[in-house]
Amino acid sequence: MEQFETYLRERGVRQTEPRREIFKILNEYDQPLTIKEILRYSQISERTSVYRALSLFVELEIAEVLQIKGKQRYELAEPFKSHHHHLVCIRCGALVPINQPKLERLVQHIASDQHYQLTSHHVELQGICNTCQKNSEKIS
Numbered sequence: 001m002e003q004f005e006t007y008l009r010e011r012g013v014r015q016t017e018p019r020r021e022i023f024k025i026l027n028e029y030d031q032p033l034t035i036k037e038i039l040r041y042s043q044i045s046e047r048t049s050v051y052r053a054l055s056l057f058v059e060l061e062i063a064e065v066l067q068i069k070g071k072q073r074y075e076l077a078e079p080f081k082s083h084h085h086h087l088v089c090i091r092c093g094a095l096v097p098i099n100q101p102k103l104e105r106l107v108q109h110i111a112s113d114q115h116y117q118l119t120s121h122h123v124e125l126q127g128i129c130n131t132c133q134k135n136s137e138k139i140s
């Protein structure tokens, strides 16, 4: 929270109650959340203030938007959350965070091979989770 407060102060952005609350929620739940979920977990009744806070977070790079199964989900960006990627189930939308030093080294290697100075990267793996595989076995 302190990091968040400093970050806003440094950018001359006011700290409002909805902003603080949404940050707290994103920080507490270890999953990217939809706007619906954020509304459910928060005391904020106004949908528009959630929208506004989230778009500000994205603009300030406090949060990131992920498109999962056609739905937008929000999660904290670095440095508020440690660097990671996701494994996404295309059937149920389940998400598994991936934290693989080997993958990070490979990404760095690919960039430096092309004499690139890497500034960011996004990796997303899509597939069918174990539960959904089992469920489709039952049907057939």
Ligand SMILES: [Zn+2]
Pocket (backbone or CB within 6 Å): 089, 090, 091, 092, 093, 094, 128, 129, 130, 131, 132
């Ligand atoms: Zn699944």
Ligand SMILES: [Zn+2]
Pocket (backbone or CB within 6 Å): 083, 084, 085, 103, 104, 107, 121, 123
């Ligand atoms: Zn990475």
